[in-house]
Structures are given as C-alpha cells and as structure tokens.
Amino acid sequence: AIEGSRAPTSNRPLNRIKHIIAVASCKGGVGKSTVAVNLAFTLAKLGGKVGIMDADIYGPSLPILVQPEDKIVQYKDGRIIPLEYQSVKLMSFGYINPESAIMRGPMIANIMNQLLMETDWGDLDYLVIDMPPGTGDIQLTICQTVSLDAAVIVTTPQQLSFRDVIKGIQMFDKVSVPCVALVENMAYFEPNDILNKRYYLFGHGKGQKIASDYGIPFMESFPLDPDLCRWSDSGTPAVLALSESKVAQLYKSLASAI
Numbered sequence: 001a002i003e004g005s006r007a008p009t010s011n012r013p014l015n016r017i018k019h020i021i022a023v024a025s026c027k028g029g030v031g032k033s034t035v036a037v038n039l040a041f042t043l044a045k046l047g048g049k050v051g052i053m054d055a056d057i058y059g060p061s062l063p064i065l066v067q068p069e070d071k072i073v074q075y076k077d078g079r080i081i082p083l084e085y086q087s088v089k090l091m092s093f094g095y096i097n098p099e100s101a102i103m104r105g106p107m108i109a110n111i112m113n114q115l116l117m118e119t120d121w122g123d124l125d126y127l128v129i130d131m132p133p134g135t136g137d138i139q140l141t142i143c144q145t146v147s148l149d150a151a152v153i154v155t156t157p158q159q160l161s162f163r164d165v166i167k168g169i170q171m172f173d174k175v176s177v178p179c180v181a182l183v184e185n186m187a188y189f190e191p192n193d194i195l196n197k198r199y200y201l202f203g204h205g206k207g208q209k210i211a212s213d214y215g216i217p218f219m220e221s222f223p224l225d226p227d228l229c230r231w232s233d234s235g236t237p238a239v240l241a242l243s244e245s246k247v248a249q250l251y252k253s254l255a256s257a258i
C-alpha cells in the first residue's frame, strides 16, 4: 500500500487527489481499460472516493464501459464537471466529443492536459488514469505533468505483448514511478461444466518471471471471462454486476496491491 498522501506539486488542480494511479499497456486490446474501470470501482466499493480519467483521446473506451444516465458534460466557473456513476467521477474526451478524434499529437496532448487539469475532481482518494497504449510522447507527457504514485501494467500472455511490457516497465522506471502490479489478462479459460479445469490458451508462467525479474510486487493472471465482456459492453462495470464472482475477488486483491 502507498503510505501517506502525494507530495504537493505545481499542478494545483490535482492537489486534492491523494493517489494517482496509471493503468498502462503497451499494446491495444489487452483489456487495459477494462482493468482500469474495474479496479476503480473496486477501490470505490472498498470505501474510497475515486475518479477515472480516460487519457486515450484517439480511442476513448470509458463511454462504452461506463454509461451513466446523465451523459451531458456541464461546465461551472470555467471548470469541467465530471460525470458520475455510483459516486465514481468520470472524464473522457468521448463524453465531450463522441466522434473519434483525428488530430495531430500536440493537439491531443493539449486536450488531454485540459481534461485532466480543468476537470473539477474535488477531493479524491484515488484517480485512476487509463493511459493510451504505448510508450511514446503522450505517455511521457502524462508521466511528467502528473506526479504519478504508481503504475499497474496490463498485458496478455502472448510473447508479442510481453516484449512490449518490458518497454512499459522501463518507461515508468525512467520517470521514477513504481510499477506495483502486473496483470496478465485473458490468461486462461475456466469452463463452467468441468470443475477445476483451466485452459491456459496462450502459454503460462511468463508474467510471474517478468514480475520477479523487475521486482513487481503483485502479479496475477485474470481469466478470459465472457460474462465480464458482456457486462463491459453493456456499460456496467463487471465488479458491480458480478459482485460475488471470482473476478470481483481478483480485483479486490489487485486493489489491495495499490
């Protein structure tokens, strides 16, 4: 667990947030946004005041994964009022502009900065930032403008994905942000009709090795779960809909690593 609160930074708007956590992956489609959302709602279920910032301006996922009834973004005193779902504050470029963005890098960085700094997050225990995939300029900009407390890295078990995980770990290392957890997502399938059977579809063991090689204190394999996918697609975080499930339990242990 992270001790105490964040040191004050020059970014005054974020000073009322105790912990800022980045959820990152180096490839798209590995389930990074799903992990960010379900981690955030688990932290909220455990009693925290939580916000989610979707920093993927090109391909925002939050508007699909979390669909509050009131989807109109309001502005007050020059600040953006975040949307809310079950008391979790939400901000995504996709709530403001549902069309997908076709823009050059510097403009994207500007929008991202504005969304992060001008949103009225209020007092939060945790802000979970769903990072854009990759380790380029935009990711480094986020790391440098926000004083991140910790990073959670999400990957799938394929070799191709792991190769890039190391790049991600190195990026956070460079900016002195500790990687506190590695999630190997969609690692196995557990059929309902055969007890205690797991199919590791893409190999097994690599996540554990990377975690120990790079000193990441928490590593867990998450199953490929059709129910989770269904709930995600319908706009309700699976940890709320399936609160007694094994997946909800796994998210609880991930939250305890933060």
Ligand code: ADP
Pocket (backbone or CB within 6 Å): 025, 027, 028, 029, 030, 031, 032, 033, 034, 035, 061, 185, 186, 222, 223, 224, 225, 226, 228, 229, 230, 232, 233
């Ligand atoms: P990323 O943010 O890495 O691009 P997403 O979180 O958007 O990935 O997930 C991509 C797709 O995979 C979504 O349809 C999501 O519901 C699905 N998905 C993510 N994790 C799982 C899982 N553990 N089991 C089943 N489907 C998943």
